[in-house]
Amino acid sequence: MTDETASPHSAGTLQLVSRGTYVREWLLAALFFVCAFMFVVAVALIFVFVGVKAWPIVTDYGLGKFITGTVWSSASNTFGILPLIAGSFLVTLGALALGTPLAVGTAVFLSDVASPRVRSFVRPAVELLAGVPSVVYGFFGIVLLRAIVARFSGTLGFGAFTAWIVLAIMIVPTIAALSEDALRSVPEGIREASYAMGATQWQTIHKVVVPAAKIGIIDAIILGMGRAIGETMAVLMVVGNAPVFPKGIFAPLATMTTQIVMDMPYAVGLHRTALFAMAAMLFLFSMLLVAAVRLLSRLRG
Amino acid sequence: MHPLTLFALVLALAVGGLSLAGCGAVSTRGNTLNVSGSTTILPIAEESADAFKALHPGTTVLVSGLGSSAGIEAVSAGTADIGTSSRDLKPEEDKLGLVDFPIAYDGIAVIVSPDNPVHALTMAQLREIFTGKITNWKQVGGEDRTVEVVNRDEASGTREAFQKLVMAGATFDAAATVLPGTGQVRDVVARAPGAVGYISLGFVKPRFAGVSVKALSIDGVVPSEKTVADNTYPIGRVLHFFTKGQPTGLTKEFVDFVLSAKIQRGVVIDAGFIPIAEGGKR
Numbered sequence: 001m002t003d004e005t006a007s008p009h010s011a012g013t014l015q016l017v018s019r020g021t022y023v024r025e026w027l028l029a030a031l032f033f034v035c036a037f038m039f040v041v042a043v044a045l046i047f048v049f050v051g052v053k054a055w056p057i058v059t060d061y062g063l064g065k066f067i068t069g070t071v072w073s074s075a076s077n078t079f080g081i082l083p084l085i086a087g088s089f090l091v092t093l094g095a096l097a098l099g100t101p102l103a104v105g106t107a108v109f110l111s112d113v114a115s116p117r118v119r120s121f122v123r124p125a126v127e128l129l130a131g132v133p134s135v136v137y138g139f140f141g142i143v144l145l146r147a148i149v150a151r152f153s154g155t156l157g158f159g160a161f162t163a164w165i166v167l168a169i170m171i172v173p174t175i176a177a178l179s180e181d182a183l184r185s186v187p188e189g190i191r192e193a194s195y196a197m198g199a200t201q202w203q204t205i206h207k208v209v210v211p212a213a214k215i216g217i218i219d220a221i222i223l224g225m226g227r228a229i230g231e232t233m234a235v236l237m238v239v240g241n242a243p244v245f246p247k248g249i250f251a252p253l254a255t256m257t258t259q260i261v262m263d264m265p266y267a268v269g270l271h272r273t274a275l276f277a278m279a280a281m282l283f284l285f286s287m288l289l290v291a292a293v294r295l296l297s298r299l300r301g
Numbered sequence: 302m303h304p305l306t307l308f309a310l311v312l313a314l315a316v317g318g319l320s321l322a323g324c325g326a327v328s329t330r331g332n333t334l335n336v337s338g339s340t341t342i343l344p345i346a347e348e349s350a351d352a353f354k355a356l357h358p359g360t361t362v363l364v365s366g367l368g369s370s371a372g373i374e375a376v377s378a379g380t381a382d383i384g385t386s387s388r389d390l391k392p393e394e395d396k397l398g399l400v401d402f403p404i405a406y407d408g409i410a411v412i413v414s415p416d417n418p419v420h421a422l423t424m425a426q427l428r429e430i431f432t433g434k435i436t437n438w439k440q441v442g443g444e445d446r447t448v449e450v451v452n453r454d455e456a457s458g459t460r461e462a463f464q465k466l467v468m469a470g471a472t473f474d475a476a477a478t479v480l481p482g483t484g485q486v487r488d489v490v491a492r493a494p495g496a497v498g499y500i501s502l503g504f505v506k507p508r509f510a511g512v513s514v515k516a517l518s519i520d521g522v523v524p525s526e527k528t529v530a531d532n533t534y535p536i537g538r539v540l541h542f543f544t545k546g547q548p549t550g551l552t553k554e555f556v557d558f559v560l561s562a563k564i565q566r567g568v569v570i571d572a573g574f575i576p577i578a579e580g581g582k583r
Contacts, residue, residue, distance in 0.1 A: 073475065074455055142485075147492065156449045156493050158478050241454070241479035252478040262481065266370035266456040 050283060053276035061270065066277060072243035072254075074263065079274035081256065081281070083245045088255040090160050090246070091235060092228040095167030099228075100221055102168065103175035104210075107217075110176070111183035112191075112205055130173035138237035141166040146238055153250040158240025161249040166238055167228050175224040182216020183209060219296050226289045230282065232257040256282055332360045334551050338372015338385035339458045340483055341407065341501045342540050344572040346385055349559050352568070356558075360551065369458030373399070376543050382552045384543040387458030387501075388465075402542040402556050405565075406575035408502035408529035409463055409536040410516035412487065416494045419443040421518045424535060427467055430497060433474030438495065450477035451486050451498035459483065462538040463499050490514055499536075502529060503573025530575045540574065 057066050061079065069080015106126060110119055145165055150157030186209050194204040210217070240252025241262055254262070256278050267275050336346050343366040350362035367375075369386035376384030377397040387407065390399065411427060413419060419441060422430070429435040430448055438446045452473055453460035464473070480486050486498040487505075491512035502524050505516045516524050519535055528534035548556050558564060565576040 071475070073472075075472065150493060154447075154495075156451070156478055156489060156496060236481075241481070242476050244476045247476065252476065254479075262454050262456075262479070265367050266374060268374075 047283065050276055050280050054273060054280040056270070056273045057277040061274070066274070067281075070245070072259065074267065074271045077270055079271070081274075081278055083243055084254055084256045084259050084278070085281070086245055087160075087239070087243075087253040088229055088257070090253070091163045091167065091239065091255055092225060094160060094164040094249075095171060095228045096221065096225055098164050099168035099171045099224065100175060103172045103220075103224070104179050104217060106172065106176040107179035107183055107220075108205055108210065110180050112201070112209060126173050126176050129169065130177065134170065134231060134234040135237075137166050137170050138234035141234060141238040149250065155250045156240065156252075157250070158238060158252045159248070159250045160239070160246060160253060162238040163235050164249075166234050167231060170231060170234060171224040171228050174227050175220045178220030178223060179213070179217045182213040182220065185216065186212045215296050215299055219293055222289055222293050222296070226286055229285060229289075230257060232261055236261055332551070334360065334362045334383070334555055335365075335375075335381045336362060336383045336385060336555070337365045337367060337375045337381035338383075339369040339387040339540070340366035341369075341387040341459055341503075342366075342385040342404075344503065345405065345540070345559070345564075345568055345574065348568040348572070349555070349564050352564070353555055353558050357554075362555065368454070368456030369461065370456045373397075373543060376545055379545065382544070383548075383555065386541045386543060387538060388461040389539070389541070390543075398546055399543040400545075400547055402544070402560065403539045403577050404542050404559050405540045405569045405577055406529055407538055407540050408524050408526075408534050408575075409459060409466070409499050409538065410502045410505045410524045411497065411499050411519060411536070412490050412505060412514040412516055413497050414491055414494045415513055415515045417443060417515065419517065420515075421521065424467060424520055427519060428469065428471055431463075431468065431473055431477070432471045433476065446495045449493055449496040450474060451490055451496055452477045452479050453483075453486065453499075454479050454481045457481075459499065459501060463536065466536045466538070487514055488512065501573070502526070506573060526570075526573075526575050 057063065057079075066079060066081060067085075068082055069078065070082050071078045071080050072084060073079075106122075110123055110126075114122060141162055146157035146162050148157075149155075149159075149162045153161070190208060190212060191204055194208045199207070235255055236258040239254060239258060241254050241258060242252035243254040243259055246253035260275050260278055263271065263275055334350075336350065343364065346364045346366075350364050353362055354360060369388050372381065372384035372386050373390070373394060374384075375381035377394075377399060384399070390397075390401070411422065417438070419438060422441060426435065426441050430441075431450060431452070433450070435441060436448055438444050438448055453463075478489075480489060480498075483500045483504050486500055490496040490498040491514045500514075502516070505514060505524075518524070522528050522534045524534050524536070529537040542556055542559065544552055544556065547553075560577070569576050
């Protein structure tokens with residue numbers, strides 16, 4: 001009996017599990033590799049596709065004229081994206097300026113101030129905001145917010161200001177959740193040391209915890225910026241879609257993403273190429289943002 | 302089954318599905334008719350589709366409104382059976398092999414809020430408003446209030462027609478607000494005392510929304526079905542169905558159905574347009 005069970009050992013190798021298990025393990029490893037690999041291939045293919053489609057803008061139109069041109073008009077085959085780049089940054093930076101204090105404040109509240117009971121309903125509320133589809137924010141923006149802005153500004157209410165508010169609400173959950181992670185990863189001992197020195201709660205948060213989590217918070221803000229600059233649907237519904245340098249924060253403007261959506265259904269020829277080139281620009285911006293995040297996390301490490 | 306094995310199976314299916322998705326984009330037609338294009342024609346197309354489906358059980362008519370240019374693009378690419386358009390074909394679209402079926406007449410109304418005291422404009426004033434030369438309502442006899450121009454997107458057939466009939470070669474003010482739908486233009490203009498926009502005559506009456514807008518008379522002519530059909534109102538146009546080559550089968554049946562007296566005297570008039578047979582002078 002005992003000899004029978006011990007017999008596999010006589011094969012020379014120590015086999016703790018059956019051959020079937022080894023095969024399954026190998027297959028799973030291969031499967032996960034395929035998953036990851038397909039994703040990389042997909043990103044590479046999109047990049048190549050957009051690049052190839054956008055390339056004629058360099059050969060047929062001129063990159064300089066494309067990037068520094070100030071007129072976007074498909075009727076006259078003129079495609080200068082400077083007003084659209086300006087629009088994207090105006091909308092994004094404004095939203096960040098409004099949303100960041102709110103988000104970081106929320107994160108500090110959740111990690112250092114709120115009692116577990118309060119936290120247990122504030123956190124799900126913030127997470128819920130992250131899950132609302134952007135078209136719903138856009139709808140809220142166009143129906144409610146635009147009308148209010150129209151009333152106090154005396155314009156139609158389309159423009160950067162309305163977009164700022166809608167986008168700020170949208171990026172708060174992203175920035176808040178990531179900032180909270182950063183704040184929580186600050187060791188409890190540091191807080192205790194601060195209190196032991198006689199610091200108040202505000203002094204501890206302001207002078208110790210937030211500075212310690214600084215890089216993580218900046219990380220969160222950059223990712224929030226990525227979300228804001230790429231956001232399309234909600235912005236499209238409230239900016240007024242005029243591809244010009246806006247005359248003010250209550251005047252209509254367009255961003256790169258909204259112009260792509262507006263023009264996509266009917267663009268042909270050079271116009272279509274210009275849209276792909278704009279997509280490539282967006283690709284470039286998001287790559288820069290990802291690179292910034294990588295660089296920061298290396299600093300943190 | 303072991304949970305991990307199950308997970309692996311699901312993943313394998315997902316990966317397989319992803320790689321297959323690229324090849325499976327060809328749609329099967331059969332009893333499905335795809336009607337795509339102008340948002341202006343949407344009410345006619347949708348009502349006709351419902352009546353057509355009731356008469357022909359088992360058929361599906363998919364109607365979508367993405368703009369006239371998108372409709373012409375879709376029918377020439379074969380992704381739609383009928384492309385609907387509120388503008389004529391451009392010269393470069395003549396060689397696409399599309400067959401034109403005019404289905405109704407439409408007038409474009411210039412609309413303002415009911416609170417705006419201005420009732421009439423000349424074509425020249427209208428043009429100067431949309432090029433951005435006239436910026437205050439007092440320049441055309443109204444209150445001292447900034448003119449807020451609301452334009453349509455470039456895929457819009459209404460914009461094409463407006464540009465052709467009103468602008469006479471002049472370009473639109475690029476800084477004007479651009480909205481991607483008739484309903485949005487109507488809603489925004491109705492609530493803003495300084496706004497001016499243009500929509501199909503069929504959408505002026507408050508059947509779709511609780512708010513009302515005021516249509517201006519142009520060169521002294523009040524826009525109405527009568528003035529559009531007898532061609533005295535200056536901003537009128539023809540609505541089209543386009544098919545790729547002579548239509549056959551279900552496509553032909555649907556085109557004939559829309560041109561039948563039942564739809565022309567019912568749906569077309571109800572939607573605020575002018576039946577094609579009655580306006581035959583143009």
